[in-house]
Amino acid sequence: MNSSTVNIDLGARAYQVRIGPGLLSAAEEFLPWVEGAQVCVVTDETVAPLYLERVTAALASKQVVTKILPAGEAIKTLDGLNHVFDALLDAPCARDVTIIALGGGVVGDIAGFAAACYQRGVAFIQAPTTLLAQVDSSVGGKTGVNHARGKNMIGAFYQPRRVVADTDTLATLPRRQFAAGLAEVIKYGVIADAEFFVWLEENIDAVSAHDAAALAFIIERSCINKARIVAQDELESAGARALLNLGHTFGHAIETGLGHGAWLHGEAVATGMAMAAALAARMGRLLAADESRIVGLLAAAGLPVGPFAGLAADDMLRLMRVDKKVRDGRVRLILPAGIGAADIVDDYPADLLAATVADFTVASTATAAAKTA
Amino acid sequence: MNSSTVNIDLGARAYQVRIGPGLLSAAEEFLPWVEGAQVCVVTDETVAPLYLERVTAALASKQVVTKILPAGEAIKTLDGLNHVFDALLDAPCARDVTIIALGGGVVGDIAGFAAACYQRGVAFIQAPTTLLAQVDSSVGGKTGVNHARGKNMIGAFYQPRRVVADTDTLATLPRRQFAAGLAEVIKYGVIADAEFFVWLEENIDAVSAHDAAALAFIIERSCINKARIVAQDELESAGARALLNLGHTFGHAIETGLGHGAWLHGEAVATGMAMAAALAARMGRLLAADESRIVGLLAAAGLPVGPFAGLAADDMLRLMRVDKKVRDGRVRLILPAGIGAADIVDDYPADLLAATVADFTVASTATAAAKTA
Numbered sequence: 028m029n030s031s032t033v034n035i036d037l038g039a040r041a042y043q044v045r046i047g048p049g050l051l052s053a054a055e056e057f058l059p060w061v062e063g064a065q066v067c068v069v070t071d072e073t074v075a076p077l078y079l080e081r082v083t084a085a086l087a088s089k090q091v092v093t094k095i096l097p098a099g100e101a102i103k104t105l106d107g108l109n110h111v112f113d114a115l116l117d118a119p120c121a122r123d124v125t126i127i128a129l130g131g132g133v134v135g136d137i138a139g140f141a142a143a144c145y146q147r148g149v150a151f152i153q154a155p156t157t158l159l160a161q162v163d164s165s166v167g168g169k170t171g172v173n174h175a176r177g178k179n180m181i182g183a184f185y186q187p188r189r190v191v192a193d194t195d196t197l198a199t200l201p202r203r204q205f206a207a208g209l210a211e212v213i214k215y216g217v218i219a220d221a222e223f224f225v226w227l228e229e230n231i232d233a234v235s236a237h238d239a240a241a242l243a244f245i246i247e248r249s250c251i252n253k254a255r256i257v258a259q260d261e262l263e264s265a266g267a268r269a270l271l272n273l274g275h276t277f278g279h280a281i282e283t284g285l286g287h288g289a290w291l292h293g294e295a296v297a298t299g300m301a302m303a304a305a306l307a308a309r310m311g312r313l314l315a316a317d318e319s320r321i322v323g324l325l326a327a328a329g330l331p332v333g334p335f336a337g338l339a340a341d342d343m344l345r346l347m348r349v350d351k352k353v354r355d356g357r358v359r360l361i362l363p364a365g366i367g368a369a370d371i372v373d374d375y376p377a378d379l380l381a382a383t384v385a386d387f388t389v390a391s392t393a394t395a396a397a398k399t400a
Numbered sequence: 401m402n403s404s405t406v407n408i409d410l411g412a413r414a415y416q417v418r419i420g421p422g423l424l425s426a427a428e429e430f431l432p433w434v435e436g437a438q439v440c441v442v443t444d445e446t447v448a449p450l451y452l453e454r455v456t457a458a459l460a461s462k463q464v465v466t467k468i469l470p471a472g473e474a475i476k477t478l479d480g481l482n483h484v485f486d487a488l489l490d491a492p493c494a495r496d497v498t499i500i501a502l503g504g505g506v507v508g509d510i511a512g513f514a515a516a517c518y519q520r521g522v523a524f525i526q527a528p529t530t531l532l533a534q535v536d537s538s539v540g541g542k543t544g545v546n547h548a549r550g551k552n553m554i555g556a557f558y559q560p561r562r563v564v565a566d567t568d569t570l571a572t573l574p575r576r577q578f579a580a581g582l583a584e585v586i587k588y589g590v591i592a593d594a595e596f597f598v599w600l601e602e603n604i605d606a607v608s609a610h611d612a613a614a615l616a617f618i619i620e621r622s623c624i625n626k627a628r629i630v631a632q633d634e635l636e637s638a639g640a641r642a643l644l645n646l647g648h649t650f651g652h653a654i655e656t657g658l659g660h661g662a663w664l665h666g667e668a669v670a671t672g673m674a675m676a677a678a679l680a681a682r683m684g685r686l687l688a689a690d691e692s693r694i695v696g697l698l699a700a701a702g703l704p705v706g707p708f709a710g711l712a713a714d715d716m717l718r719l720m721r722v723d724k725k726v727r728d729g730r731v732r733l734i735l736p737a738g739i740g741a742a743d744i745v746d747d748y749p750a751d752l753l754a755a756t757v758a759d760f761t762v763a764s765t766a767t768a769a770a771k772t773a
Binding site: 144176 | 478481482485486489490492516517518519520521542544547549550552553554555556557635636721722
């Protein structure tokens with residue numbers, strides 16, 4: 028099977044996303060984008076035994092420093108970031124080092140932020156190994172770490188020089204991680220690509236069975252959607268990029284409220300999208316039939332879309348208010364307007380938001396059954 | 401006395417440096433550059449009792465959050481940075497908050513880096529209260545913190561929206577801090593402005609006596625020099641901006657080797673400039689007469705220019721090798737070529753560098769007397 032390329036059109040910061048099998052072993056996918064004589068590969072304890080050796084072999088002509096982080100979201104803090112700086116300064120790595128993130132979204136976020144800050148910015152390459160990272164987090168330049176009081180509160184916009192998405196890595200991805208990635212794939216269909224949404228409805232079984240052609244298609248189509256939106260609004264200063272946050276204000280509150288790492292990011296975003304759809308339907312902004320299609324596709328992908336335990340409604344509402352989408356004291360929400368369309372909304376009635384949050388945070392078997400039916 | 405304005409010409413990131421008495425009390429110097437309804441003033445325990453109240457009074461129409469850091473370089477770490485994030489998230493401050501740095505170089509570096517990273521970047525205003533910050537660190541967008549293994553190793557290029565330099569603040573500045581600021585003032589004369597260097601030689605007594613007109617002149621002239629250089633090379637990717645690092649590779653090694661905070665930054669840079677001049681003279685790149693003028697002006701400003709105790713030559717050479725100016729394993733040094741001219745040099749003989757470092761790190765009263773004569 029051939030590889031494909033998606034161009035991220037950001038002027039002086041333009042780069043390519045490469046998608047295909049076997050790319051991690053291919054020196055030519057990396058070396059032309061390596062700045063100097065040193066490379067620092069940042070990865071984690073799950074990914075290192077599977078893929079680190081093939082990457083270091085491809086980079087054999089360089090001095091390679093490796094930093095293996097503990098797996099999971101808990102390391103995504105300023106302290107975890109400092110572990111990467113320790114490794115860079117132990118070497119020591121100079122300002123012409125190139126940092127390569129080999130792993131999922133957590134590794135990409137930490138390594139990318141380290142690249143943004145080390146000596147005020149060094150070269151950076153993303154080598155995502157999870158579906159979520161390949162379709163979303165490795166593209167677009169968002170990097171950062173969590174703070175105890177909020178997710179991704181500390182970070183930078185910092186674009187990679189290249190994204191190398193080796194589809195072979197998805198074969199080893201645990202089922203739960205794979206489903207979490209599908210949450211972001213489905214998101215593109217909801218906010219911007221009705222045709223893709225329909226394709227996903229019709230092909231979700233092939234996707235879940237890891238059919239190679241289906242996987243390559245959803246990664247490429249997701250990256251094309253993301254590239255188009257990011258090119259319009261790189262720094263999320265206009266409205267376009269904010270649409271990518273569908274489900275994320277709800278989702279971040281779930282992740283922070285339950286403790287970072289309890290849920291996978293994509294799982295929280297899936298439930299967040301279900302909540303956004305529920306609120307939009309309550310407000311009369313979304314047809315009940317479309318809400319059902321959104322929730323139905325998420326559920327078919329194996330994602331949680333119903334009420335959950337462990338977080339009181341008031342706590343969830345409070346956590347939503349420290350989200351990055353707050354402007355002039357008001358949380359702006361992304362709400363679906365149909366299949367393939369969404370809006371930034373800040374004039375939602377507070378009582379309807381509270382009722383929606385109450386529906387999802389008060390765990391009741393009956394409600395849960397009704398919601399996922 | 402009137403205020404003056406220096407334009408920093410950085411295209412979409414252009415801004416003005418305002419210089420003059422009484423500016424900290426003037427709401428119109430701040431409010432047009434405040435983004436939203438919230439302001440976070442970051443300052444330290446020395447500056448807060450002197451100037452915080454007049455700034456918060458000027459900002460009375462906004463919700464003002466204040467964060468008072470311990471004074472001194474020791475707080476300039478990732479941990480210190482996290483104290484600022486704690487304050488921002490306790491409030492909580494939204495993405496439209498404007499961070500104001502009220503203080504010297506340490507406060508500006510931490511607050512600016514916090515602004516660069518909080519929610520991936522918020523609005524930022526510099527209100528420098530030391531001579532060093534007014535003539536150097538508040539202008540040009542360098543922000544960051546130290547790592548145990550090196551100074552300013554973690555940071556970002558992040559431009560303020562405005563610099564408000566109130567010259568009244570210099571009246572309360574301790575003599576040692578004032579002299580440290582003069583090190584950077586003299587640096588502009590050495591690397592780029594021979595006429596200014598001569599003016600400083602002739603007027604150093606008026607400057608040291610805090611003559612108001614002399615102070616206003618050196619701040620404006622320093623900012624004009626810095627603005628011109630930064631506009632040529634914002635990200636220090638070409639050669640121009642690197643010249644601003646005259647004395648800094650030596651100086652950072654001194655600061656790290658003796659422990660951050662033992663010497664003031666400007667003191668270490670002054671000795672570093674004397675070392676750079678000594679090496680340049682040894683290499684035949686600088687006339688002995690010009691070396692004497694450089695060392696003489698620094699000494700007349702009350703700055704250390706001779707051998708110092710507490711750091712072995714080998715340790716100093718090792719510390720210099722982790723400097724940010726390393727390219728392809730070689731430390732690039734800025735060496736003066738005369739009065740008003742300097743070069744980036746990486747082909748200096750290792751033995752001449754070692755001999756220069758040995759001269760300055762082996763404390764001997766006889767040598768010290770000879771050097772400062």
